[in-house]
Amino acid sequence: MENYELLLEKAFGGLKPVVFSKGCDRFEIPKADSRVIGNKTVLNNFMHICSCFRRAPEHLCKFLSKELAAFSRIEGERIVFNRKISQSLINEKIALYTERYVFCKECRKPDTELIKQDGLFFIHCLACGAKHSLGKA
Numbered sequence: 001m002e003n004y005e006l007l008l009e010k011a012f013g014g015l016k017p018v019v020f021s022k023g024c025d026r027f028e029i030p031k032a033d034s035r036v037i038g039n040k041t042v043l044n045n046f047m048h049i050c051s052c053f054r055r056a057p058e059h060l061c062k063f064l065s066k067e068l069a070a071f072s073r074i075e076g077e078r079i080v081f082n083r084k085i086s087q088s089l090i091n092e093k094i095a096l097y098t099e100r101y102v103f104c105k106e107c108r109k110p111d112t113e114l115i116k117q118d119g120l121f122f123i124h125c126l127a128c129g130a131k132h133s134l135g136k137a
């Protein structure tokens, strides 16, 4: 019987994955709120986008810099790129990011997390439990 109690404690006291978009059928990819200022581009809602995806700002920042071939700097809620970039191009890259790092390849839900295991990155789905390798970390 003590084992049973232990199991109960494990079941209810342990860490449970949180399904964030519960009750929400449609996940909308946030649109970039960007503006070109001089030779720079400011993406005003950068932090908002990160929190929608539940991804580390550094990860999205690195991805965008590489994809947009621009240096970038996080400034509070915003990110600043060191060249002129159109809003449509930023939106395109954000969509690419969700395809690669946010949506589950099995069930297409955005309730996923990035995990690192044995030097590899995986996208782990909290909705269906699928796990896909993203290659080297």
Ligand SMILES: [Zn+2]
Pocket: 104, 105, 106, 107, 108, 109, 125, 126, 127, 128, 129, 130
């Ligand atoms: Zn899934």
